[in-house]
Amino acid sequence: MTPANAAPGFRRIQTVLIVAVVYYATAKLGQYLAIPPGFITPVYAPSGIAVATLLLLGFWAWPGLALGAIVAATWPLWVNTGQPDMAIASGLGITIGSVLQAVAGAYLIQRFIGRSTLFENAQNVFKFTVIELLSCTISPTFGSTTMYFCGLIPAADYGNSWLTFWLGDGIGALIVAPLILVWATRLQPDPDFPARRTDYSVQKVMEVLLWTLLVAGVGLVAFGLNYPIEYLLVPLLVWAAFRFGQRFTTIAILWVAALAIVGAIQGTSSFNRGTLNESLLLLQAFVGAIAVTSMVLSAAVIERERAEARLKQANAALESSNEILEAKVEARTAELRKSKEKPKSPVKLRASFLPI
Numbered sequence: 001m002t003p004a005n006a007a008p009g010f011r012r013i014q015t016v017l018i019v020a021v022v023y024y025a026t027a028k029l030g031q032y033l034a035i036p037p038g039f040i041t042p043v044y045a046p047s048g049i050a051v052a053t054l055l056l057l058g059f060w061a062w063p064g065l066a067l068g069a070i071v072a073a074t075w076p077l078w079v080n081t082g083q084p085d086m087a088i089a090s091g092l093g094i095t096i097g098s099v100l101q102a103v104a105g106a107y108l109i110q111r112f113i114g115r116s117t118l119f120e121n122a123q124n125v126f127k128f129t130v131i132e133l134l135s136c137t138i139s140p141t142f143g144s145t146t147m148y149f150c151g152l153i154p155a156a157d158y159g160n161s162w163l164t165f166w167l168g169d170g171i172g173a174l175i176v177a178p179l180i181l182v183w184a185t186r187l188q189p190d191p192d193f194p195a196r197r198t199d200y201s202v203q204k205v206m207e208v209l210l211w212t213l214l215v216a217g218v219g220l221v222a223f224g225l226n227y228p229i230e231y232l233l234v235p236l237l238v239w240a241a242f243r244f245g246q247r248f249t250t251i252a253i254l255w256v257a258a259l260a261i262v263g264a265i266q267g268t269s270s271f272n273r274g275t276l277n278e279s280l281l282l283l284q285a286f287v288g289a290i291a292v293t294s295m296v297l298s299a300a301v302i303e304r305e306r307a308e309a310r311l312k313q314a315n316a317a318l319e320s321s322n323e324i325l326e327a328k329v330e331a332r333t334a335e336l337r338k339s340k341e342k343p344k345s346p347v348k349l350r351a352s353f354l355p356i
Contacts, residue, residue, distance in 0.1 A: 016064035019053055023068025030172075031076055032265075043261055043284070046072070047136060047169040048176025050102035055115050056184055059106070062099055069095040073143075077152065086150040090143075097142025101169070105135035119182055119246060122299045129292050132173040140165035164277065167284040174291045175257055179250040208248075211239060215256065223263025228270040230260070230286065237290055241297035249298040257287045 026045045050065050074091030078084050108131045109115065113124050144162040147153045153161050215236050222230040233256055240252040263269030264283045271282040 012060065015057065016061060016067070019057075019061055019064030020067035020071075023049060023065055024072045027068065027072035030168075031072075043175075043257075043287070044168040044172040045176045047098070047101065047139070047172040048174070048178075049180065050098065051105040051109070051132070051135075051173060052177045052180035052184075054102055054106035055109060055118075055181060059103060062103060065102055066095055066099050069098045073098075081152060083150075086152060090146045090150045090152055093146025094139065094143040097139035097146075100142070101135055101138040104138060105132055105173070108135060115181070116185065118185070119178060119295060119299055119302075121303050122296045125292070125295045125299045128178075129174065132177070133170050136166055136169040136173055139169055160277070164281065167281065167288075171257075171284050171288050171291070174288055174295075175253055178291075178295055179254055182246055182250050208244065211236065211244075215252070215259075219256065219259035219263075223259050223269045226268055226270055226272060230270055234290065234293070237294045238297055241294050242301055246295075246298040246302065249294050253291050253294050256290060260287060 023046045026049060030044050030046070046068070053061050053065065070091050073094040074087050077087035077090055081087060109118065109128060112131065113127050118124055118128060140162045144153065144158055144165055147161070148155065148158050215233065218229060218232045218236065221227050222233070237249070237252055237256065241249045244252075260269060260271070260283055264271050264279050267279075269279065269283070271279050271286065273279045273282065
């Protein structure tokens with residue numbers, strides 16, 4: 001291998017290792033939200049990181065996902081069960097499912113939507129949601145089936161484990177993947193759509209601060225004091241989508257989801273029910289609904305702004321063409337007026353004399 005080829009290869013190895021570390025770190029964080037006895041986490045951020053990584057870097061980055069997934073899956077199973085052989089077998093099944101799930105999701109997104117136009121209109125957001133919810137069935141199937149055959153979950157809990165596994169991966173994909181992709185990808189340049197400039201005016205900053213205080217207040221009452229007023233967060237997210245842009249909207253979704261998750265785990269949330277499993281399932285439904293709704297609204301705002309920009313451009317072009325046409329008409333009218341006012345030369349008559 002020549003030095004010229006060694007450098008890009010070394011950078012890829014570094015990137016793969018970084019992906020593995022990030023995957024493992026976020027998986028470890030998600031395991032604190034695991035349903036007892038600690039096998040399945042209801043909100044799995046690495047599923048969103050995985051599909052975003054493949055879309056941004058390419059499919060060559062899958063070894064990083066596999067390395068992070070096998071460590072994140074095998075180690076806690078080993079510690080919780082004390083059965084290294086069963087933990088390794090289950091970890092391999094979960095890893096294969098996680099990697100195949102990310103590859104399938106990224107391929108379908110590129111095939112039917114395209115990375116550069118992923119969140120630019122509401123239709124694409126709906127397509128992204130359907131693709132992720134479908135592709136996120138792969139990892140639960142591999143993981144739950146492997147753990148069942150390894151004796152880590154009983155047959156009676158298979159369906160519930162699969163459902164929780166699927167919802168956890170789906171919610172992670174719907175929240176984390178848009179956050180990464182929106183911040184890492186710029187909108188495709190469109191001559192009809194001027195890029196929105198970030199507004200740092202005092203009025204806008206005060207509006208953001210007011211929004212932040214309102215979200216914190218509603219979140220504290222709903223998820224800290226167990227009052228069922230979480231629906232008041234929906235208009236606040238609508239406000240963020242219409243006023244602060246898509247990037248801010250992805251952060252707003254993550255923040256609201258974090259407040260709801262912490263409240264559910266501590267048992268102080270309005271989603272609190274008799275069992276932690278039931279509470280987390282209600283939480284997943286709420287977080288998924290606000291994530292999809294907010295992203296659809298932010299995409300609709302982009303569509304509206306582009307339509308307004310195209311309409312303004314069309315009006316400007318029409319006005320310009322009218323001005324040109326009026327100028328031509330005036331010039332032609334002036335020419336005709338001059339031609340009418342120009343004196344005609346007298347007609348000279350020839351007299352012919354005939355001999356008498």
